[in-house]
Amino acid sequence: MTEPLVEYDAADGAVTIIVSSDQLANFPKFINDHVIKKKIGYEEGFCKVRITDASDTTLETLVQFCSQSLATVSDDDEHPLHTQKFFYGSKVDDVFGFKTDVFSKLQLKRFIEKLSDPTSYQNVSTCCIQALNISLDEFENHIWEEIRCVSSPGCAVRRVKNVKGLVEAAALRKHEFYFDEDNKCSSNEQKIEHPETHNCRKKSKKEAILYASGIPVKTTTFPITEHFNMSELRTILDMYPHPVPGLSCSYMYVGKNHSGFSWHIEDAALFSANYHHYGAPSIWYFVAPKDYSKFVNCMKYFPLDLGHVTCNNVLGHKYVIASKGYLGKFGIPVKTVIQQEKELIITYPFAAHMGFKTGWCITEAINFADPFWVEPAIFSPKCSCLGDFQINLDLKEIIALTNPSLLPLYLDLDYLGLAKVLKGNKFLCDLGVLPQLPPETSAYTETVKINNNNENESDNENDSNMDLGASKSEEEPLRKETPPQRSSCLL
Numbered sequence: 001m002t003e004p005l006v007e008y009d010a011a012d013g014a015v016t017i018i019v020s021s022d023q024l025a026n027f028p029k030f031i032n033d034h035v036i037k038k039k040i041g042y043e044e045g046f047c048k049v050r051i052t053d054a055s056d057t058t059l060e061t062l063v064q065f066c067s068q069s070l071a072t073v074s075d076d077d078e079h080p081l082h083t084q085k086f087f088y089g090s091k092v093d094d095v096f097g098f099k100t101d102v103f104s105k106l107q108l109k110r111f112i113e114k115l116s117d118p119t120s121y122q123n124v125s126t127c128c129i130q131a132l133n134i135s136l137d138e139f140e141n142h143i144w145e146e147i148r149c150v151s152s153p154g155c156a157v158r159r160v161k162n163v164k165g166l167v168e169a170a171a172l173r174k175h176e177f178y179f180d181e182d183n184k185c186s187s188n189e190q191k192i193e194h195p196e197t198h199n200c201r202k203k204s205k206k207e208a209i210l211y212a213s214g215i216p217v218k219t220t221t222f223p224i225t226e227h228f229n230m231s232e233l234r235t236i237l238d239m240y241p242h243p244v245p246g247l248s249c250s251y252m253y254v255g256k257n258h259s260g261f262s263w264h265i266e267d268a269a270l271f272s273a274n275y276h277h278y279g280a281p282s283i284w285y286f287v288a289p290k291d292y293s294k295f296v297n298c299m300k301y302f303p304l305d306l307g308h309v310t311c312n313n314v315l316g317h318k319y320v321i322a323s324k325g326y327l328g329k330f331g332i333p334v335k336t337v338i339q340q341e342k343e344l345i346i347t348y349p350f351a352a353h354m355g356f357k358t359g360w361c362i363t364e365a366i367n368f369a370d371p372f373w374v375e376p377a378i379f380s381p382k383c384s385c386l387g388d389f390q391i392n393l394d395l396k397e398i399i400a401l402t403n404p405s406l407l408p409l410y411l412d413l414d415y416l417g418l419a420k421v422l423k424g425n426k427f428l429c430d431l432g433v434l435p436q437l438p439p440e441t442s443a444y445t446e447t448v449k450i451n452n453n454n455e456n457e458s459d460n461e462n463d464s465n466m467d468l469g470a471s472k473s474e475e476e477p478l479r480k481e482t483p484p485q486r487s488s489c490l491l
Contacts, residue, residue: 002020004018004019004023004034005017006038009048011142011425012048012336014044014335014338015040015044015047015048017049018050018052018165019051019052020051020052020053021054021055021225021226021245022052022225022227024224024227024228025225026227026352027233027234028234028235028236028370028409031346032370035047036342036372037367038397041348042348042427043288043349044286044351045286045287045288045289045350045351045352045353046337046345046346046347046348046353046358047338047346048344048345048346049343049345049346050343051224051342051343051344053225054224054225055223055224055226056162056224056278057222057223057277059118059277059278059316062222062278063115063116063362064279065252066115066215067112067115068253069215069216069371070111070112070115070250071108075298076330080213080214081103081108081210081211081212081213082100082102082210082211082213083101083102083103083107083208083209084098084099084210084211085098085099085101085150085152085209085408086099086101086321087099087152087153087211087367087469088148088153089153094147095322095323095326096147096151096320096321097319098318098319098320098321103210107208107210109434111210111212113346114256114360114443115254120360121245121279121280121359124359124464126280126358127142127257128143128257128258128356128357128359129257129280129358131143132133132358133183136359140323140324140325142288143283143356144323145399147258147321150207151248151304155310158302178194180298187321193222193369196270196478201450204414209252209256209258209259211254211255211256212253212254212255213253213261214251214252215251215252215253215254216427217231217250217251218249219250222277227304230273230275230365231249231250233273233368235368235369235370236370236398236401237367237368239392239397239401240397240398241397244391246268247270247391248369251364252363252364253364253365254360255282255360255361255363255406256357256358257280257357257358257359258356258357258358259357260354260355260356261318262318262320263287263321263322263353263354264298264315264318264353265316265349265352265353265381266347266349266352266353267316267391268351268367268377268391268392268393269370269373269377269379269380269381270368271346271347271348271367271368271370271373272345272347272367273344273345273346273366273368274344274347274363274364275344276340276342276345276361277363278341279341279357279359279360279361280357280358280359280361281338281339282338282339282355282356282357282358282361283339283355283356283358284338284339284345284353284355285334285337285354286335286352286353287333287334287352288335289352289427289430289431290430290431292433293431293432294332294432295332295352296314296315296381299315299320299322299358302315302320306369311453312382313381313383313385315352315384316381317323321354349373349377349380350375350376350431351432369398371402372427374395374398374399374402374403375406376428376433377393377395377414378395378399378406378418379415379433379434382466396410398413399424406418406422409421415435416435416437419434419437420437475478
């Protein structure tokens with residue numbers, strides 16, 4: 001078996017591993033040998049994998065599965081389809097609140113009709129694709145102008161009084177956003193002018209942005225190669241003793257131009273794999289793990305709502321989109337990646353990412369784990385305001401298998417002890433998530449402390465003798481005495 005070829009994509013400069021189908025047959029070995037050990041994408045927080053001979057499931061099979069799944073969702077389950085809405089806190093900054101909302105039966109019918117048409121995914125030139133064909137910068141200008149156009153003024157979350165106080169209430173579970181349908185952004189009445197692309201907003205009325213996010217693949221698989229599919233990666237996450245909603249199967253995503261997902265990291269800081277089956281390119285934005293702490297601190301003070309200042313898992317709320325230009329003002333570099341058909345995006349733990357679709361496309365994603373992940377997972381962010389809406393993994397079985405020496409500390413919730421043991425983990429140190437350890441006491445410091453204590457005791461004894469002599473001065477003449485000499489100490 002030949003070694004995978006590693007190159008930099010000419011379109012976006014992303015590090016890309018070129019593989020054949022047989023090299024993915026043992027996915028955990030591929031990740032360990034060709035991604036983790038060689039640190040491919042380690043600094044950036046992601047890598048791209050291009051499969052040269054993918055014998056993908058047919059487009060007709062995929063659209064049939066997705067359309068039937070959307071049409072037959074039970075009343076007890078959350079529907080994958082939703083509309084996407086945006087609001088702004090400042091008209092001058094490209095940072096927006098992000099909300100998913102309900103849809104109408106007519107919108108669902110039209111979405112399924114368009115989804116089921118194979119021509120929706122073939123050689124379609126949307127406004128986003130035309131902008132992207134010019135340059136990534138032109139796409140940036142186009143997508144953010146579109147979001148400005150459809151956004152409304154609003155507050156990040158509804159404030160609820162007398163529930164944990166005003167500030168903490170702003171970070172309650174479901175994070176209901178204000179959105180005033182009648183209070184439209186002034187730019188909605190204007191056409192978006194792009195010199196070499198079609199205007200995508202030719203009328204003042206807002207058009208809904210629809211996105212089918214998270215169609216579960218539970219009872220079937222969709223082969224990408226003869227021996228590889230997204231539902232059966234066979235990583236150490238499969239050893240978890242109980243099925244975990246959101247992690248135990250892969251999910252399908254169907255989007256159209258302008259739809260997308262907000263800034264976040266994966267649940268429990270897991271790895272993720274996202275495969276692009278068919279359709280228009282997806283645009284991803286990444287903040288490297290080494291900039292995670294800086295990004296989180298910046299995000300807490302976005303000009304939307306300060307209610308998230310107290311939250312320990314602000315990225316888990318998935319409520320903000322912000323441009324690379326805006327983040328650049330705070331010294332946070334952002335990498336842009338173009339994902340084409342037959343390409344797999346691998347994200348590292350703590351790699352923040354968001355993205356947009358440029359046209360109709362079908363992608364499939366799943367979380368997975370590697371022994372590399374276990375130690376960062378111990379310090380994955382959690383917060384009380386998300387409650388059951390976040391995934392909390394009990395890691396004791398996996399730690400017992402991968403690094404049993406950490407198990408007693410983990411079971412005792414001794415995070416300072418874990419931080420002391422793991423302080424040599426460069427990935428964790430760069431993240432800035434380890435608890436701050438108290439200053440270490442060295443032998444030199446102890447010697448100084450002992451000598452200083454002896455010196456203080458000697459001084460106290462001398463002071464006592466001097467006080468005693470002063471008290472007797474009235475009864476007998478003061479005698480001249482040579483004051484005691486301080487003993488020198490060699491440090």
